[in-house]
Amino acid sequence: MGLIERxxxxxxxxxxxxxxxxxxxxxxxxVLPRPARVHLPLQQHVGGAARPVVLVGQKVLKxxxxxxxxxxxxxxIHAPVSGTVTAIGEVTAPHPSGLGLAAITVEADGADRWIxxxxxxxxxxxxxEEIARRTAAAGVVGLGGATFPAAVKFALGRRLSVRTLIxxxxxxxxxxxxxxxxxxxxxxxxxxxxxxxxxAIGAESALVGIEDNKPEAIAAMTRxxxxxxxxxxxxxxxxxxxxxxxxxxxxxxxxxVPADARAAExxxxxxxxxxxxxxxxxxxxxxxxxxxIVTVNGGAVTRPGNVLAPLGCLVDDLLACCGVKEKPARLxxxxxxxxxxxxxxxxPLVKGASGVLAFTAAETAVPATGPxxxxxxxxxxxxxxxxxxxxxxxxxxxxxxxxxxxxxxxxISCGCCAYVCPSHIPLVQYFSHAKGExxxxxxxxxxxxxxRRLAEARLARLERxxxxxxxxxxxxxxxxxxxxxxxGAAKPAEQTT
Amino acid sequence: MMPGSSERPVAAPYAATAxxxxxxxxxxMAALTPATLFGFWLYGWPAVYxxxxxxxxxxxGEGFCLRLMRRDAGPTLGDGxxxxxGWLLAVSLPPWAPWWIGAFGGLFSVIVGKQVFGGLGQNxxxxxxxxxxxxxxxxxxxxxxxxxxxxxxxxxxxxxxTGLMITFHGMQPAFDAVASASLLGFAxxxxxxxxxxxxxxxxxxxxxxYGSRPGSLGETASWLIVAGGAAMICLRIISWHIPLAMLLGxxxxxxxxxxxxxxxxxxxxxxxxxxxxxxxAFFIATDYVTSPNTPRGQLVFGAGCGxxxxxxxxxxxxxxxxxxxxxxxxSLTPVIDSYCRPRIYGRDRRGAALEPEK
Numbered sequence: 001m002g003l004i005e006r007x008x009x010x011x012x013x014x015x016x017x018x019x020x021x022x023x024x025x026x027x028x029x030x031v032l033p034r035p036a037r038v039h040l041p042l043q044q045h046v047g048g049a050a051r052p053v054v055l056v057g058q059k060v061l062k063x064x065x066x067x068x069x070x071x072x073x074x075x076x077i078h079a080p081v082s083g084t085v086t087a088i089g090e091v092t093a094p095h096p097s098g099l100g101l102a103a104i105t106v107e108a109d110g111a112d113r114w115i116x117x118x119x120x121x122x123x124x125x126x127x128x129e130e131i132a133r134r135t136a137a138a139g140v141v142g143l144g145g146a147t148f149p150a151a152v153k154f155a156l157g158r159r160l161s162v163r164t165l166i167x168x169x170x171x172x173x174x175x176x177x178x179x180x181x182x183x184x185x186x187x188x189x190x191x192x193x194x195x196x197x198x199x200a201i202g203a204e205s206a207l208v209g210i211e212d213n214k215p216e217a218i219a220a221m222t223r224x225x226x227x228x229x230x231x232x233x234x235x236x237x238x239x240x241x242x243x244x245x246x247x248x249x250x251x252x253x254x255x256x257v258p259a260d261a262r263a264a265e266x267x268x269x270x271x272x273x274x275x276x277x278x279x280x281x282x283x284x285x286x287x288x289x290x291x292x293i294v295t296v297n298g299g300a301v302t303r304p305g306n307v308l309a310p311l312g313c314l315v316d317d318l319l320a321c322c323g324v325k326e327k328p329a330r331l332x333x334x335x336x337x338x339x340x341x342x343x344x345x346x347x348p349l350v351k352g353a354s355g356v357l358a359f360t361a362a363e364t365a366v367p368a369t370g371p372x373x374x375x376x377x378x379x380x381x382x383x384x385x386x387x388x389x390x391x392x393x394x395x396x397x398x399x400x401x402x403x404x405x406x407x408x409x410x411x412i413s414c415g416c417c418a419y420v421c422p423s424h425i426p427l428v429q430y431f432s433h434a435k436g437e438x439x440x441x442x443x444x445x446x447x448x449x450x451x452r453r454l455a456e457a458r459l460a461r462l463e464r465x466x467x468x469x470x471x472x473x474x475x476x477x478x479x480x481x482x483x484x485x486x487x488g489a490a491k492p493a494e495q496t497t
Numbered sequence: 498m499m500p501g502s503s504e505r506p507v508a509a510p511y512a513a514t515a516x517x518x519x520x521x522x523x524x525x526m527a528a529l530t531p532a533t534l535f536g537f538w539l540y541g542w543p544a545v546y547x548x549x550x551x552x553x554x555x556x557x558g559e560g561f562c563l564r565l566m567r568r569d570a571g572p573t574l575g576d577g578x579x580x581x582x583g584w585l586l587a588v589s590l591p592p593w594a595p596w597w598i599g600a601f602g603g604l605f606s607v608i609v610g611k612q613v614f615g616g617l618g619q620n621x622x623x624x625x626x627x628x629x630x631x632x633x634x635x636x637x638x639x640x641x642x643x644x645x646x647x648x649x650x651x652x653x654x655x656x657x658x659t660g661l662m663i664t665f666h667g668m669q670p671a672f673d674a675v676a677s678a679s680l681l682g683f684a685x686x687x688x689x690x691x692x693x694x695x696x697x698x699x700x701x702x703x704x705x706x707y708g709s710r711p712g713s714l715g716e717t718a719s720w721l722i723v724a725g726g727a728a729m730i731c732l733r734i735i736s737w738h739i740p741l742a743m744l745l746g747x748x749x750x751x752x753x754x755x756x757x758x759x760x761x762x763x764x765x766x767x768x769x770x771x772x773x774x775x776x777x778a779f780f781i782a783t784d785y786v787t788s789p790n791t792p793r794g795q796l797v798f799g800a801g802c803g804x805x806x807x808x809x810x811x812x813x814x815x816x817x818x819x820x821x822x823x824x825x826x827x828s829l830t831p832v833i834d835s836y837c838r839p840r841i842y843g844r845d846r847r848g849a850a851l852e853p854e855k
Contacts, residue, residue: 017512096507174512246842258851259843265853336512357511364511368572370518371618376790377516385839387790407841407848415510422516423618429508 542660746803
């Protein structure tokens, strides 16, 4: 990229942290030795939890359906190994709380025998709906971390006649390189997956945005896409959070997604490169999503790199595969900017985990929080154009509505503000707290409203009943009176006769 | 969360910048050093002593307040903000002012200008300018007693001991002759006597391009201040908005009125190179705490500082108005901040959602 181009294209937002991607990104892909057992949480995606369709003690093959999706937005879970279902119980959730999460445990038999698959030789001959159906059945969700069921997005893209598919190869989080690795090692799968998705949503072109700190991935993808002019590889400046949908869409197309609207409404749809590869496998090979590439990185790791691992293996298995120098002081799923803190290493790998980071005590040391000096670093860094310092000041004073007035709802929790803060104020923590509090308040409001509606309905019903009863009584009385009158009128007549 | 507390919720992001309040303050002080050293050289030992007294008083004031609040003084003093406040106040004082001017100013700046509001980040007004204005109003004689430059080590300059006497025991008779007027003050006095600029400027103190003129301790070396400011802009410690807007706010009306009537109005160059214009534009008005946060707000703020400085210098009773202008604009900062917000992604300037463009 030329200097002039750089000057104009360099975004004004965001931060540029040390990326720490190498040497992990350059190490050849490793394959995790098959774990003795895997634990598959029923909720690894946005939407309804999957419902188990196997029984304890049942023998399953690799790729066999273990739990089926429930509801419109959900995804099924498949067996990543062949073996026996030994438990349907709880495992530790990949969440700082360390609470339990319903999961199916499969004891591996070591054979890794695949269930019979249904490969498709020419996906472009299939109806778009059939591609969506097969993708949904394969349990493919957004592998960049959002874990939104891919097929639901296909349907949305088709309904809103999306013309451009954006393939997200930004991978802007420091330390992570699983997308980089998949683009270097299987660019043909990614490009093919992107073309299948284009077919499924009826898009005319695909723009693959790759940060310019991954020249090898750009080269590999350019070669793989050479014969498909509709798939364009577009290097983008390396800047966090380039991999965020809204920022990538703006950088690649110049379009801005309106607040409270979906990307599809401006004619684009974003899918991650790993998701594209998973769609390729689901359609071309008929293989459900049972494994993924995960980056194992951080100062506590001896041989940082990328590992192809079955879903449901433990974080400890991954760490054992790459070696640990010292007991990690902190374990994360995902990158350091938006990742999830793990309570310990006995947490299963889930679909959305692109990396496992093990940090040493030295790496986790954070300077003490100081007072806000209103330097405005956070304002300059915010990719959404918000005023984090003002929002935090309002939240700190307990004025959540004040923070909403500063458009708290537009915050994407990317962490740029907290990263650049010279006083090291945990701004994202403030915002998460406020968002949670507001959501709870909204739920309470809805509950109160529902209660009020019920009470009103009951009152109305009672009133109606009473009225009807009164009317009935009045009618009966009138009828009786009329009958009496008739009888009274008839009596004299009888007497006369 | 209390300032200085090490208790911190473990929340994303798990990475942090190497930047810190201390680093910011250190860079600002580094950028201010050349102009200060020049001031030391230009005005000799009394300037050095006054600077030491002022900085020490500011630090003491901060330590005293923290002690009163039973807070650990170490981390707060370590961030360097009190030293910087004292430093900025010192360079805006007449270089041969007596020690108690520096002491009173330093204490007043930090205690009344900053700690009373709740410490770093909470003050509405620039602490150094609060101190300076308090001194100017309380001790107008001492605060306008300028001296002609007597570079250190020159024959007639006071030595280290005489310098001590000047700072701690008052002006020595031997040096009465060096008392002088600043150009702005001189022009104002002469105008008040009915002598217009065409006449008075003939025998005015000659402005010097490199800052060898009567003036405040660190305000005269305009180009060194500009160099320090430019360095801070390059290091992204400050942005260009406030300095540029403030200098234009002074230069544009000055140039216009000078073109209309040169006999009544000084030219833009003199305005920019006199008094605290440069120091104010790069080091005072750019104070994070008391200036707006958004680029648009900073432009409004800077232009207001410049314009008010010019208005006060030209039509008000004081020959110099940067400190007053900055304080007046400080009081408007919350208003500017609430009107000049950045446009939010996906929304228009008023905050309504954009129309989807297909």
